[in-house]
Amino acid sequence: MSRLQIRFTVMSSLLALLLAFPTRPxxxxxxxxxxxxxxxxxxxxEISNKSVTGFPQEGNAFLGSAxxxxxxxxxxxTSELYLDxxxxxxxxxxFTGWRLENRFRPLMREHWINPVLYFEFENxxxxxxxxxxxxxxxxxxxxxxxxxxxxxxxxxxxxxxLSSNFxxxxxxxxxxxxxxxxxxxxxxxxxxxxxRPLALTASPNPCTFCRENFxxxxxxxxxxxxxxxxxxxxxxxxxxxxxxLRTPQGPSFQLSPGxxxxxxxxGFLLRFGVSYxxxxxxxxxxx
Amino acid sequence: MKPAQVIVxxxxxxxxxxLLLAAAGDGLWVTKVPDKDRSRPNPFDASxxxxxxGAKLFKQNCSSCHGDHxxxxxxxxxxxxxxxxxxxxxxxEWLLTNGSMKNGMPSWSRLxxxxxxxxxxxxxxxxxxxxxx
Numbered sequence: 001m002s003r004l005q006i007r008f009t010v011m012s013s014l015l016a017l018l019l020a021f022p023t024r025p026x027x028x029x030x031x032x033x034x035x036x037x038x039x040x041x042x043x044x045x046e047i048s049n050k051s052v053t054g055f056p057q058e059g060n061a062f063l064g065s066a067x068x069x070x071x072x073x074x075x076x077x078t079s080e081l082y083l084d085x086x087x088x089x090x091x092x093x094x095f096t097g098w099r100l101e102n103r104f105r106p107l108m109r110e111h112w113i114n115p116v117l118y119f120e121f122e123n124x125x126x127x128x129x130x131x132x133x134x135x136x137x138x139x140x141x142x143x144x145x146x147x148x149x150x151x152x153x154x155x156x157x158x159x160x161x162l163s164s165n166f167x168x169x170x171x172x173x174x175x176x177x178x179x180x181x182x183x184x185x186x187x188x189x190x191x192x193x194x195x196r197p198l199a200l201t202a203s204p205n206p207c208t209f210c211r212e213n214f215x216x217x218x219x220x221x222x223x224x225x226x227x228x229x230x231x232x233x234x235x236x237x238x239x240x241x242x243x244x245l246r247t248p249q250g251p252s253f254q255l256s257p258g259x260x261x262x263x264x265x266x267g268f269l270l271r272f273g274v275s276y277x278x279x280x281x282x283x284x285x286x287x
Numbered sequence: 288m289k290p291a292q293v294i295v296x297x298x299x300x301x302x303x304x305x306l307l308l309a310a311a312g313d314g315l316w317v318t319k320v321p322d323k324d325r326s327r328p329n330p331f332d333a334s335x336x337x338x339x340x341g342a343k344l345f346k347q348n349c350s351s352c353h354g355d356h357x358x359x360x361x362x363x364x365x366x367x368x369x370x371x372x373x374x375x376x377x378x379x380e381w382l383l384t385n386g387s388m389k390n391g392m393p394s395w396s397r398l399x400x401x402x403x404x405x406x407x408x409x410x411x412x413x414x415x416x417x418x419x420x
Contacts, residue, residue, distance in 0.1 A: 038397045041352075075388035109385045110396045168399040200399040204339035212402070248347055279351035283361050 031242060032256055032271045033133060033221045034193035036172045037114035037163035039105055040072030043282045048252075048275030052131045054266045059144040062088040064129030066099075071281070076105040086129040091147045097124030099132075103161070110165075118159035118174075126151035131269070133157070135178045136187030136226045139236040139264035154181045168200040170217075185227040193219035195242065208247050215244045222261070236265040251276040316387045317370070320378045327377035330401075331408045341409025344402055348395065357413055363391075367416035379407045 030036060032050055040046060051065045064086040071079050080101045087093035101120035127147045135157075156179050163172040176189040195217025203210045222237030224230060240258035247253075251274050258269035278284075331337030346355065352363040359365030371379070383403045386394035395403060 036397075039393065041393045042391050044351075072393075075386055075391055075393040105388070108388045110394055165396050168401075170397075197399060201401040202340040202344050202405055204336045204343065206343065248343075280361070 030170055030195045030215060030217060030244065031172070031191075031193045031219045032240070032254065032273065033131075034172050034174055034191040034219045035103070035116065035118065035159065035161045035163075036170055036193075037105060037116045037161060038170075039075065039103065039116075040070050040078045041279075042072040042075050043280045044072045045278045045281035046070040046275055047278070048273055050130070050132070050271065050273040052129070052258075052269055052271045054129075054143065054269045056140055056143050056266060059140075060089040060091055062086055062129050062143065064131055066130040066132055068275075076108065078103045082130075082132070084124055084128050084130045086127065086147075088129070088147055094127055094147060094149060096128035096130070096149070097122065097153075099124070101157075112164060114163050116161035116163065118157075118161055120157040120159075122153065122155040122157065124153050124155075125149040126153060128153070133176055133178075133189055133191070134221055134223050134236055134238070135176055135189035136223050137229075137234050137264075138189075138223050139234070140260075140266050141264070143266070152182075155179060156181060169194055169196045174221075187226045188224040188230065189222065190224060191219060191221035193217060193242075195244075206248070209245075213246050213248065215242075215246075217242045217244075219256075222265075234264060235262075237261040238265055238269065240269070240271065316382055316390075316392075317374065317378060320381045324381040325375055325377045327380065329376035329380070329404050329407050329411075331404050332376075333411070334408060337405045337408040338412055340402075341405040341407070344398070344406050345409050348398070349406070357410075358416070365416065366410060367413055369415045371410060371413060372415045376404070376407045376411065379410055380404060383407070 032052075046068070048068045048070070049065060050068060051063060053061065053063045055061045065084070067083045069081045073079050082099040082101070084096045084098065085094065086096055099120055099122045101118065104117045106115060106117060127149050129143060158177045160175045161172065162174075163170065171194045172192065174191040176191070178187045178189070179185075195215050197212055198214045198216065199211035202212045207213070218239065218241045220237070220239045223235035225233065225235055238258045238260055240256045242254060242256040244252065244254045254271070254273040256271040258266075258271060260266045260268070345357070349357075352360060353366055354360040354363075357366035380403050382392070383395045383398075383406060384400075385396075386392045388394065398406075
């Protein structure tokens, strides 16, 4: 089978899969890096792709991608699998590993501040460029070396997610602690974000591009050093506006240009994502 | 008492508790609504535009579980019931905001409050059905 035939088969299969399942457009994520207290609905599977591209001056341009499979196990428990890969200009395209994460919402009601506990295990290698979080002394220097998969990074990551909804705004703060299990120190990071739909009231008319389907926001994230050198010294930080469109009968789209805030950061990062939900995925198999 | 008897009794108690919880799960949330929320009025009330917008939001967010006509789907309950019909707008909005997570109903706090009230406007147009599950 030729490469063209393989591509056609894969695309046809994906299209058939998309058409075969009922969908609901309201993906619950507002941001690329910051998590909120909004969980996946029970029984629903969301498949999304989060990509980031950067153009380091002293290195090669890259595109890092994470394919995300998110499933609502319970209304208070969401589980996710990420498959990471990247392509770097003049170097190679490689699979860089996987991540398994679980989020638990300990309080069963909506509060002023809603905590969520996040646990993740990562099995990635040093060539990973998905940039799903920034911790410790992560910086642009990690992206200047040629693709090298020799160093395995088996890491445990904990997050305390705090999130609030107020007058249409969502405000979220994440505190991150990450540990490479091969005798590396704990590393820390943060992410904060806020967003709001363009309209709080839904239009009575069916529409794809009405204001209620768009949301605007921004997130800021960065590293906070490690156990032995906690603080802002030799860390990288970013601020990134975000625009999202949730189409009523189709996928959700997100776009976010990010700007580095110091010398250790990439000057510019462009993130884009698309997600699609399969409603009551588990029930379909039960039938 | 023999260990086997203890195990059987424990299993019976566990099953009974599960069945009781399942039986109570459908309507127990009403008793948990704080009084100040229970009496909150719907700012849109019976506005036709809000009902139409609420129907659209219901289709987009709720119908995958509760059915296109709120008739229930699989193990998800029908909303064509006397309980929904007699609930105050404040009670319904409280349920949409908080969910009933132990019973599988997620929180819809991600929707702006105005849109939750629009859904309530639509829910109040539903008539109880004698065949409701």
